[in-house]
Amino acid sequence: MKNTISILVENKPGVLARIAAMFSARNYNIDSLSVAExxxxxxxxxxxxxxxxxxxxxxxxxxxxxxxxVIRVVNFTTVNGDFITREMVLIKVSAKERNRAEIMRTADIFRAKIVDTSRESLTLEVTGDEKKIDAILELLKPFGILEIARTGQVALSR
Structure with missing residues (x-):
C-alpha cells in the first residue's frame, strides 16, 4: 500500500540526508519526496x-x-484519509499542427496550463492528486510524451 508520511523537522543542514539514509539502510524505496519550509x-x-x-x-x-x-511524524494514509494531497507535473508533449487542438482540449479538461510552446511541442503544467496526473499522462501518451518532471506529493491534514 502506498503511504504518505509527513515529517516536521528542524530546518538544518543534514536532516534530509539522515532521513534518506534511514530509508536506504532499511531497504525502503522512496517513491516521491518533497521538502520546504x-x-x-x-x-x-x-x-x-x-x-x-x-x-x-x-x-x-x-x-x-x-x-x-525530527519534531513530528504522521502517516496521513492511516488517519482515515482526512488529508489533502497535490503534486505538480510539467509534461512536454509532441504537438504537430494536426494534433495541437486535441492536446489543447485535453489540457482544458484537466485545467492544465500551457507554459511553453514550440513548433514541435507543447509543455503543460498540471496540478492535482495522483489520479488526475496519471489520467492526463495516459491520455497524452498517444501524442508522444517527450519529457516529464514531477514534483512529488505534498500533503496537509484537513
Missing amino acids: TVDPTISRVTVTAVGDNLEIEQVMKQLRKLID
Missing part, C-alpha cells in the same frame, strides 16, 4: 510517499521519530 522558517515539512504494509511503515515511522531534529 513551513510558515515557521526554522521548521521544514518533508513529505515522503513509500510503499509498504502497515507493519513496515510503522517501523519506518518509529525509526524516523528517533532521528535528531
